[in-house]
Amino acid sequence: MPRRTKAEAEATREALLDAAEDVFLEKGVSRTSLEHIARHAGMTRGAVYWHFKNKADLFHAMLDRVKMPLQQIIDDITAEQQPLGPLDTLRLATLHAFEMLERPRSCRVHTILMHRCEFISDINPVELQNRLAADCREVVRRCFQQAHDEGLLIDEIAPDVATLMLHSMIGGLVHDWLRTPDSFSLRESGGEAIDSLFYLITRRA
């Protein structure tokens, strides 16, 4: 049945992206053909090629429907006019990113990004990811530097080291949780680990 209304066309586009999430998640990106995706959405490849240029284009459209956790952290930190101190800002931004990640679509897409597709290809924006990671580290570093200058950090931990600790812990938690989401709760257990880290590096009277 050709030519639906404009709203229906938009719906099939979303349905195709939904199907892509499902099939990519199940079979991995390189092993799923556009035929698979189309059939899973109850359509044919013609629909896919109408809405998207090719597989890479569809993949990027899928990515565009979610926000990167590191981007979320950057935005949270830079947006607020720091009603809180730098350490609480950092901590809450991290927990907020965890919350966002637990939304079903975000969870699916980022699982695909981390565990279901190869970097080094026209399909994955590696450089963008690297730049994002570098930017986030820089923003976090500045926060820790400020905390250090304000005497909020304990003396034993340099801002750079705190940055690496937090960054790697976030990355590790997200990585592990996306691989085995049922083994622990990112918000609860992950949040507890993050809270503990901040507790340990905060100077107390």
Place this chain on the structure above:
Amino acid sequence: MPRRTKAEAEATREALLDAAEDVFLEKGVSRTSLEHIARHAGMTRGAVYWHFKNKADLFHAMLDRVKMPLQQIIDDITAEQQPLGPLDTLRLATLHAFEMLERPRSCRVHTILMHRCEFISDINPVELQNRLAADCREVVRRCFQQAHDEGLLIDEIAPDVATLMLHSMIGGLVHDWLRTPDSFSLRESGGEAIDSLFYLITRRA
């Protein structure tokens, strides 16, 4: 040129595995054909099919030439008859795993495993990796429990939380470093982060 001596045959097998490392690293696993690997080793696909059943078999043979970092940690912890306390055992095992990872072949293969291939396929031993991660966590947890019982851990950090913190930090450091090996030194900066964590959670007089 057919049929060299038996030693030469073994040499071509190794050369094929070396080539696989190179090409997988450069192009990703799914995008490299057996033809690519063979040509990179100066041979044809026939040689590949002689030594290996198929791509998955070759991949596993490539994996068999290195040791998993988490396996290294498990072995280090369980092998030693603890001449050191549990915390130092954990810390040194981690640093040792970092050292092993910086060896060129190990670095290449684990970069491929983490960043150049899709899980969910006949090619990647996901379940084995998950089981390894679970085993490692359990061994680490027991170590922290022992440290807790011996009063070596500070009261504010429960053994389970310490386990998650260490495990996620290791995972995050390795993940980040394999993605951008030039951005920091795993042994130096990574080791510093690990040392700092242990410093923070150790009870002091």
Place this chain on the structure above:
DNA sequence: TGGCATTTACATTCATGTATGTATGCGTGT
């Protein structure tokens, strides 16, 4: 000389991209 290592040749499968078909929604003119 016979089995081993490797090449060459061949058949098959499969995903991609494109070209074409087609029915329908929608604006336009009157």
Place this chain on the structure above:
DNA sequence: ACACGCATACATACATGAATGTAAATGCCA
């Protein structure tokens, strides 16, 4: 209000290329 025309939203068909697996051919060492 209604017919007309066109662009839209898909489905279908086809051509191509690439990768795989296997079988046959080839040469060399022991």
